[in-house]
Amino acid sequence: MLKIENIDLILSVKKMTSKVYFGSLQHGKANRFASLGAKYEKILESLDFSSIEKKDKVAIKMHLGFNDGYQTVPVFFVRKLVKAIKKTGGVPFVTDNPTAVYNAVNRGYTEETCGCPIIPVAGIKDGYVYTKKVDFKGVDSVDLAGVLHDADVLINFAHAKGHGLPGFGGVIKNIALGGFAAKTRWNKIHGVVHFDKYWDADKCTPEHAKKLVESCPEKCINYKEDKHELKVGFYNCNQCMKCIKADEGVGSLEIKQENYDAFQEFQAIAAKLVLDTFDKKKIFNFNVALQITAFCDCMGMPQPIVVNEIGILASKDTVAIEQATLDLIKKEGLLESSIPPFLNNVQLKPELHPFQQLFGHFKDPYKTVQYAEKLGMGTSKYELIEILSPEETAKMEPPKERYESEPTFF
Numbered sequence: 001m002l003k004i005e006n007i008d009l010i011l012s013v014k015k016m017t018s019k020v021y022f023g024s025l026q027h028g029k030a031n032r033f034a035s036l037g038a039k040y041e042k043i044l045e046s047l048d049f050s051s052i053e054k055k056d057k058v059a060i061k062m063h064l065g066f067n068d069g070y071q072t073v074p075v076f077f078v079r080k081l082v083k084a085i086k087k088t089g090g091v092p093f094v095t096d097n098p099t100a101v102y103n104a105v106n107r108g109y110t111e112e113t114c115g116c117p118i119i120p121v122a123g124i125k126d127g128y129v130y131t132k133k134v135d136f137k138g139v140d141s142v143d144l145a146g147v148l149h150d151a152d153v154l155i156n157f158a159h160a161k162g163h164g165l166p167g168f169g170g171v172i173k174n175i176a177l178g179g180f181a182a183k184t185r186w187n188k189i190h191g192v193v194h195f196d197k198y199w200d201a202d203k204c205t206p207e208h209a210k211k212l213v214e215s216c217p218e219k220c221i222n223y224k225e226d227k228h229e230l231k232v233g234f235y236n237c238n239q240c241m242k243c244i245k246a247d248e249g250v251g252s253l254e255i256k257q258e259n260y261d262a263f264q265e266f267q268a269i270a271a272k273l274v275l276d277t278f279d280k281k282k283i284f285n286f287n288v289a290l291q292i293t294a295f296c297d298c299m300g301m302p303q304p305i306v307v308n309e310i311g312i313l314a315s316k317d318t319v320a321i322e323q324a325t326l327d328l329i330k331k332e333g334l335l336e337s338s339i340p341p342f343l344n345n346v347q348l349k350p351e352l353h354p355f356q357q358l359f360g361h362f363k364d365p366y367k368t369v370q371y372a373e374k375l376g377m378g379t380s381k382y383e384l385i386e387i388l389s390p391e392e393t394a395k396m397e398p399p400k401e402r403y404e405s406e407p408t409f410f
């Protein structure tokens with residue numbers, strides 16, 4: 001029998017967990033009621049938009065892709081979301097960086113298809129920003145996107161996929177990088193990987209630096225002889241350590257965890273700055289874990305699917321949803337036959353997350369989640385609430401289906 005104090009303990013542990021709603025792409029019956037479209041509608045209901053007030057300006061932060069990169073969140077889901085927000089009296093708009101907004105039509109996103117306007121997150125020239133102070137590895141300020149800052153409600157609507165630097169891109173990256181002007185995103189957040197010293201200029205002659213450049217099969221070591229400056233492109237570095245072998249006896253170069261972690265920590269700091277501009281009750285997160293590619297949507301190209309399609313997750317807790325998404329991806333594992341052949345140091349070790357297997361063990365996607373939790377952005381403990389699981393719908397009696405036998409336009 002459970003003692004009272006044990007019940008209290010169970011209740012307090014339960015209180016510390018956050019709900020994550022999940023609809024799987026898999027279904028227990030070949031019928032609409034059991035499929036992801038119907039599950040998604042139930043997820044929208046379960047998430048509860050009642051905190052959205054009439055006339056609230058609701059930012060749906062997405063990545064609308066670039067060029068040929070069409071494997072973004074299908075407009076089908078955006079449209080349903082917009083409809084649900086409009087029911088509350090809120091005023092939704094989709095937002096992303098100016099270039100992605102400008103050519104979003106090429107990937108099917110328009111005001112007509114989404115059901116609401118599409119507005120550049122930091123104005124048409126990326127200059128509408130609020131400068132926020134930070135103190136992190138040599139960076140003292142960042143430019144937060146003004147349109148996101150001005151919104152009353154945040155719908156953090158992310159596509160879950162891989163990323164060459166932190167390993168993974170989901171809701172945290174969607175606002176951490178996508179919530180800032182390009183100069184902050186590229187020069188400051190991406191640039192932070194170079195803060196912790198990894199190359200000793202005094203120990204390295206120009207000839208040796210050129211040898212290091214030659215040693216890297218991924219061509220990610222760059223040396224500027226006129227400045228005697230060497231930089232590692234950590235995005236493409238797969239930690240094969242061939243450069244370290246070439247550096248033996250000189251000891252001028254290090255490939256270390258610290259540089260990768262700096263990016264992950266900065267992502268968490270930046271995401272928190274965005275979240276802090278919203279009332280906690282008005283933050284909603286989605287990870288659309290469909291078309292899970294190795295690289296992010298910024299690449300602007302179609303890519304093979306490296307993890308089976310999983311479904312859609314939603315939560316009010318930014319940390320819990322990210323943890324749950326990473327766990328589901330880990331459980332699913334890599335589709336080995338789809339791994340791009342140019343990834344040269346893939347390590348199919350089960351103890352590593354699939355994205356670490358692809359990009360190297362230093363690119364642990366859980367790191368950002370851990371930093372975010374430390375910053376108080378949420379909890380990594382979650383209760384996964386599966387909506388209409390395949391097991392459940394397999395046992396259910398399907399409603400009578402109407403099939404199109406004439407042009408009914410239903």
Ligand code: SF4
Nearest residue numbers: 216237238240241243
């Ligand atoms: S570890 Fe490998 S991929 Fe990374 S810089 Fe060195 S040689 Fe290049």
